[in-house]
Amino acid sequence: MTSLSPKKTIAVIVGTRPEAIKLAPVIRSLQASKTLQPLTISTSQHAEMTAQIFSSFGITPDLDLRVMRPRQSLWDLTALLSTSLGELFNGNRIDAVVVQGDTTSAFVGGLCAFYHKIPVAHVEAGLRSHDRYSPFPEELNRVMLSRLANWHFAPTDFSASLLRAENIPEDSIFVSGNTVVDALQWMISHSTPSHLPAGVPENPQLILVTCHRRENIGAPMRSVALAIKHLSAMHPEIHFLFPLHPNPSVRENVRPVLVDQPGISLCEPLNHDEFLSALRQSRFVLSDSGGVQEEATALGKPVLVLRRETERPEGVTAGTLRLIGTDVQDIIRETENLLTNPAAYESMTNGSNVFGDGHAAEHITRILEEKLNPPAPARASEPRIAAFDLMH
Numbered sequence: 001m002t003s004l005s006p007k008k009t010i011a012v013i014v015g016t017r018p019e020a021i022k023l024a025p026v027i028r029s030l031q032a033s034k035t036l037q038p039l040t041i042s043t044s045q046h047a048e049m050t051a052q053i054f055s056s057f058g059i060t061p062d063l064d065l066r067v068m069r070p071r072q073s074l075w076d077l078t079a080l081l082s083t084s085l086g087e088l089f090n091g092n093r094i095d096a097v098v099v100q101g102d103t104t105s106a107f108v109g110g111l112c113a114f115y116h117k118i119p120v121a122h123v124e125a126g127l128r129s130h131d132r133y134s135p136f137p138e139e140l141n142r143v144m145l146s147r148l149a150n151w152h153f154a155p156t157d158f159s160a161s162l163l164r165a166e167n168i169p170e171d172s173i174f175v176s177g178n179t180v181v182d183a184l185q186w187m188i189s190h191s192t193p194s195h196l197p198a199g200v201p202e203n204p205q206l207i208l209v210t211c212h213r214r215e216n217i218g219a220p221m222r223s224v225a226l227a228i229k230h231l232s233a234m235h236p237e238i239h240f241l242f243p244l245h246p247n248p249s250v251r252e253n254v255r256p257v258l259v260d261q262p263g264i265s266l267c268e269p270l271n272h273d274e275f276l277s278a279l280r281q282s283r284f285v286l287s288d289s290g291g292v293q294e295e296a297t298a299l300g301k302p303v304l305v306l307r308r309e310t311e312r313p314e315g316v317t318a319g320t321l322r323l324i325g326t327d328v329q330d331i332i333r334e335t336e337n338l339l340t341n342p343a344a345y346e347s348m349t350n351g352s353n354v355f356g357d358g359h360a361a362e363h364i365t366r367i368l369e370e371k372l373n374p375p376a377p378a379r380a381s382e383p384r385i386a387a388f389d390l391m392h
């Protein structure tokens with residue numbers, strides 16, 4: 001894989017669905033650069049879901065490390081990623097590595113780049129819950145990436161301030177906006193609105209649901225499913241659409257409670273254009289997803305967040321997100337409130353560009369161009385004092 005191009009090679013590491021979505025605009029922007037070229041490395045931590053997203057964005061990875069195994073432990077995944085990425089970086093000319101967010105692919109990508117003394121650019125830097133076990137293991141993945149990275153692309157002023165509070169050097173922090181907004185705008189302008197999946201009635205009062213976080217697997221996820229079942233029985237006018245994450249542990253908790261229930265559609269993960277279409281047609285969202293919180297904020301769709309904390313407080317301040325946790329009664333109460341209290345609902349629909357203006361990827365590429373192609377240093381002027389000294 002030796003490159004003869006004079007352009008600098010930027011390895012972009014993509015492991016999971018949200019990384020594929022949030023790095024697609026960066027890959028496209030690097031493809032348009034005069035001095036940089038992307039090398040898109042899919043680790044396939046998520047196999048089916050990243051393939052789906054790459055195809056939606058028209059991106060073909062240059063390499064696929066195929067690390068996904070069924071029911072893989074974090075330590076096995078870490079070991080496989082480390083061996084594969086370590087070998088890849090060894091002996092190939094890679095001028096910088098781009099990682100995104102807080103997944104195991106991102107963390108190990110940053111670590112292996114460091115072992116090879118390749119500079120690391122961290123996209124979506126500075127998010128913090130300040131709870132090491134929630135989200136798990138993401139909180140520590142991103143904290144460790146902040147130690148490993150050379151350049152930190154913070155989505156907001158707030159995330160930049162959290163990096164400064166951890167003594168990350170000021171001249172390595174760049175507020176770029178979140179690339180999720182670039183991806184959202186691109187997908188909306190490059191696709192036609194999709195039909196809702198089969199089984200979802202025409203013109204329903206739609207509530208979109210996603211739930212996948214490790215810390216919600218088990219009792220919290222069953223509690224979410226139970227709340228949805230109750231709500232559906234109480235409100236036949238509404239329809240729940242719940243695309244299921246492929247993680248078998250998610251399905252084992254959700255399907256037994258909700259399968260074949262009237263008013264509830266469980267489905268496979270939707271293509272990104274289909275998901276955004278469903279989001280735009282929905283009345284509101286129940287979700288523990290990070291990316292969905294950002295997209296819904298950009299679109300002005302209320303989200304009842306199935307978590308007790310968020311590393312995206314900007315969306316709470318903007319009014320779109322409300323943290324409700326996973327207790328059955330809390331979910332029922334908060335959902336009923338949005339269904340029956342128009343003022344409460346309206347107050348969450350304003351939308352906000354707090355997560356970005358859609359130009360984050362351009363910004364990131366421009367900074368990388370500057371960092372990797374520094375202007376030639378001006379020729380040093382003659383050492384006049386030394387010459388003067390010699391004369392005397």
Ligand code: UD1
Nearest residue numbers: 016045046047048049069070071072103104138246247248
């Ligand atoms: C991962 C990330 C999480 C991110 C989420 C996005 C880590 C530790 N976690 O969590 O930060 O929010 O992705 O969705 O990096 N699986 C499939 N097919 C797929 C994808 C996953 O079968 O397309 C299975 C895997 O085999 C695995 C399980 O789902 O057994 C969990 O996948 P994993 O990547 O370990 O963690 P996620 O919970 O998906």
Ligand code: UDP
Nearest residue numbers: 018021243269270271272275289290291292
């Ligand atoms: N998404 C999708 N299809 C689906 C569900 C989600 O394309 O069926 C997209 C969604 O628009 C968002 C991203 O997946 O951009 C969020 O990924 P996920 O919830 O898996 O991870 P997180 O953001 O929580 O890390």
